[in-house]
Amino acid sequence: MREENPMVRGLALAMGLGVVTFMLGWSSVYEARPTPQLARAARAPDAAPSTGLAARAPADGGRRKDGAAPAPTRSQPVETLPFARVAPPDGGALQPAAAGGGAARGVPAAADWRECGHERLRTHYARELAAEAASPEALRTTRVLPTLFVPCCPKAGTTFLNLCVARAFHPAVVCRNPDPHAWAGPACANRSFVLGGVRANPAGLFHEVKEPFYFNKETAKAVPGAARDLAVLAGPPLPLCTWWLPRMGAPLHASPINSERKTRAFWNALGARVRVPCNLSGTPPPHGTRPPAAGYFPPSAWPGCRLNPPDVGGARGRSDFVDYVAFKVAFPLAAELPAGRARTYDMTPNYLCSSHAMRLVRERYGPQLAARARFIVMLxxxxxxxxxxxxxxxxxxxxxxxxxxxxxxxxxxxxxxxxxxxxxxxxxxxxxxxxxxxxxxxxxxxxxxxxxxxxxxxxxxxxxxxxxxxxxxxxxxxxxxxxxxEMSGGQLMLKIEAFTRLTLVKDAAGQPAPSLAGRCDTGAASGPGGTRxxxxxxxxxxxxxxxxxxxxxxxxxxxxxxxxxxxxxxxxxxxxxxxxxxxxxxxxxxxxxxxxxxxxxxxxSFGVDLSVRPWERPRSAPAGARRPPRARARAAPAV
Ligand SMILES: Nc1ncnc2c1ncn2[C@@H]1O[C@H](COP(=O)(O)OS(=O)(=O)O)[C@@H](OP(=O)(O)O)[C@H]1O
Incomplete structure (x- = not known):
């Protein structure tokens, strides 16, 4: 539940733990300086960054997202390939970055992070961006909007499912290549994978979003008038490499795509769709500035920063970082991914029981996209x-x-x-x-x-x-x-594969590799190393x-x-x-x-006879029955 709400706190913790473990075993996700590798990548034109992005421990003593003391410094390099431990599930090797790419229009053959920025986006995808600007309906085809949903039910194990799916069917695993530019390339032909949307907080940190909270009623309320516009769901156009940045835990302002000039242009291109985020309309934190304790950014941290809407977050009296989003969610450009083979997910578990959400999915998506939707309902x-x-x-x-x-x-x-x-x-x-x-x-x-x-x-x-x-x-x-x-991780993944037609990487015996199944194992079914x-x-x-x-x-x-x-x-x-x-x-x-x-x-004795269903007349009036206060929004502020 909740992305945009405190639910996120639990989610963020679980996701944070899962994703961090998932990727690198990095112990710190907050950094105020570029990693040495990123800095090198930015300086050296021919650097292949996917082979060297792991060193941690910023010199300024970056803090963990949970506010704990800085992680102990590790000698570097710690690990060079973030997915080294999840692939190769079938004994093969991850492909070097330079091997992928090339199939999608404008995608360079080798990943060069300097080429991964907004300028390239505008140069190569001007047609798509113009179409998006002209009509939100174009977003049905210019973006990879979510078609894999977990619309129900809160507290039914959806976080676990999210972590399982996000890992087992991630393109880095499916394509056996962590380089986003390879995902549309020939090395990944005929394979189908799924990505989450990404969100950025005002600190410039990206992370994947389990619950965009777009189609349900509270999101619509949070952004009057605009929320039902697909552009709010699609978010700002981001270069595909952004989908790797969350996994690197790299701050936006420290990444090659984010010089202030580029990002300003970036937001300007969005026009009225998404307001300029805090950190860019105010004073960006200088490199080396350490986030406040707990890693949260109250509005007061940056003079001139306007929250959107202004009372979100502070009014709730919470220091939940998700309240201070720079943008709520963004989904990738379809032109950068293989046609028909890339899905994205929205695992907001409050859609199914909402009186609006499922209808909005159908109406906003139109018949073609709606027919692609698949709903995994957790009960x-x-x-x-x-x-x-x-x-x-x-x-x-x-x-x-x-x-x-x-x-x-x-x-x-x-x-x-x-x-x-x-x-x-x-x-x-x-x-x-x-x-x-x-x-x-x-x-x-x-x-x-x-x-x-x-x-x-x-x-x-x-x-x-x-x-x-x-x-x-x-x-x-x-x-x-x-x-x-009671299911094994392998059984669960096979089930999801059969339903979604996502590609499951299997061993010679046709079974999901144990290294993948571990992420999806639970309870009694988990073997050694399995996930509880x-x-x-x-x-x-x-x-x-x-x-x-x-x-x-x-x-x-x-x-x-x-x-x-x-x-x-x-x-x-x-x-x-x-x-x-x-x-x-x-x-x-x-x-x-x-x-x-x-x-x-x-x-x-509580005043209500539970033997009577809500739609039956009570045998006696529920004297003194208290009316509950209106449910509060679980949705986060919209941007
Ligand atoms: N693998 C697996 N199988 C079954 N149940 C599981 C699993 N993993 C987590 N859980 C339990 O699910 C509860 C949390 O559900 P969600 O992740 O859907 O919560 S949330 O809506 O996202 O907040 C929460 O239930 P409670 O512990 O009863 O609160 C988790 O313990």
């Missing part, structure tokens, strides 16, 4: 998912109600209130049988799918039914977090058994309805089996879903 037993989300927002201080039962009871009361005038006798099984458009008109309008909608975001059947109004069932794959924990599940916050405590039982009964019909919706989706056997297992557990627990009259009575 989880609804009560534990809800509790996980509640726990996270408690940890972040967003949720003021300390008691989970009280919070969900209040939300259910609000849902009932919202649905009270609905003339349809909505029940989960009814929802599953309804035309999807009717679902959107009724249930979907209650709740936005955003933060702190613990119940709403667990009523999967209505979210899925609503999504079917806009996309074919075959465009969806469902994975339960409970199954994910990645909690991105700490879920503390447990749900009181009576409440849990009552909630399980509450959600049981929803799960039953989900089964009929999952049928017809891609590879539906596993989620159906899981749903059956849930049903058996419910029955085995007694009372249909483990609830007893006593359980319900206990829970009812």
């Amino acid at each position: 989880r037993e609804p009560v534990s998912r809800a509790f996980s989300e509640f726990s996270m927002f408690r940890t972040w201080g967003w949720e003021k109600v300390a008691d989970f039962g009280e919070a969900v009871s209040a939300e259910i009361a609000a849902l009932r209130q919202c649905l009270r005038n609905d003339t349809l006798l909505l029940r989960p099984l009814t929802i599953a049988a309804m035309p999807p458009a009717d679902v959107v008109q009724s249930v979907m309008r209650c709740g936005s799918g955003d933060a702190r909608q613990y119940v709403r975001n667990s009523l999967y059947e209505s979210c899925v039914a609503g999504a079917y109004a806009h996309f074919e069932r075959s465009q969806f794959m469902f994975i339960f977090a409970e199954d994910l924990r 599940a990645l909690p991105n916050h700490q879920t503390r405590g447990r749900i009181p058994p009576p409440l849990k039982a009552a909630l399980r009964r509450f959600f049981a019909p929803s799960r039953a309805a989900l089964a009929s919706l999952v049928r017809g989706s891609f590879d539906d056997a596993q989620p159906l089996a899981r749903l059956e297992a849930f049903a058996r557990d419910d029955a085995g627990a007694g009372g249909g879903a483990g609830g007893t009259a006593g359980d319900v009575r206990d829970v009812a």
Whole structure:
């Protein structure tokens, strides 16, 4: 969840750890000076930077993103090929940088970072940039906009999936070459890969974005008028080499593409689409300036810096670096990548249960691009998912109600209130049988799918039914977090490969290389060196058994309805089996879903009778039921 919100904090930490480990094992991501290699690359015209970009430990004692003390200085060179440890999965060797490139128009045969800048972009892709400027619709073809989505569900293991996919299907792995200029070249012919969008913070640091938070309602609110314009999603046009910079942890202002002059031209070319970012409209931090402790940049750090919108970040009283984005997200130019074989992802898990997001994907993309979209829907037993989300927002201080039962009871009361005038006798099984458009008109309008909608975001059947109004069932794959924990990394990657048609690098036996599978292994399935599940916050405590039982009964019909919706989706056997297992557990627990009259009575003391579904009339008025405050945006500020 959340890119643009505190969710990011967890995400950033997980991503930071994952990506940093993933790439280099670098221990510091903050640097205020160019790495020696970058400096050399900038000076030496013929330098091949992909062979020497690893030295760390800036002389100014750069700090880690998490604010910890500077990492101990390593003697250099530490490691020269960032992907050396993930490739070669099949025993082959990474290709030298000079071997790739050449296929896409204007791409030089060898990577030369000096040629990777904005000037080259403007020179070679003037036609595309002009088309983009003339009409946002051109972005459907001039950019590689996201077509791989994980639109649901928050707290269902989406961060883990993101790290797995981002690594296993990254072009550096798929093409066995870390040089972006090789990805469109003959060495990578017939292979398909996926990249994330990139974001830059005012410090000039790029990083990959799991959750652009573009299609959901809160993003639209954050940038009135413009948010639904595809240009906001596409972001500024960036040279392809930018997609390697995040992986180098290189600050923008220290990179060869970013002399102040070039970057000013860069932003100017954007016109009104994206405002000039803080660091460039204000005083850029001089080289050698150390970021403040924790690596965050409050607006006051740079005189003349205007935040956009001005109150974002500071008003929330948080020092979350993501609040101070220079630009929110950017996706690569299609002309720099192999046609039809490059995808990008958007793993914002709040889209599916949003009343708007899925429709916006279809409308903004148009029929051709929308048909390419693939949705991996991560589900989880609804009560534990809800509790996980509640726990996270408690940890972040967003949720003021300390008691989970009280919070969900209040939300259910609000849902009932919202649905009270609905003339349809909505029940989960009814929802599953309804035309999807009717679902959107009724249930979907209650709740936005955003933060702190613990119940709403667990009523999967209505979210899925609503999504079917806009996309074919075959465009969806469902994975339960409970199954994910039991899958090996190899099984997971094969599943994703089959669904997405991304290229999975396999060994001679046709199996994904163990070096790749490790990233995707979880829990009991992980062998030596495998990756454990990645909690991105700490879920503390447990749900009181009576409440849990009552909630399980509450959600049981929803799960039953989900089964009929999952049928017809891609590879539906596993989620159906899981749903059956849930049903058996419910029955085995007694009372249909483990609830007893006593359980319900206990829970009812919160003021809401959980034995009644939100769309049914309560047997008695929920006296004293508290209406929850409006869910706060999880989305970050827009730029
Ligand atoms: N591999 C795997 N399989 C199943 N479940 C996993 C996995 N990895 C992480 N987790 C658990 O998923 C919870 C976090 O989910 P998300 O990453 O989707 O959270 S977020 O929405 O991005 O904040 C979080 O759940 P809780 O620990 O209950 O909070 C993680 O522990």
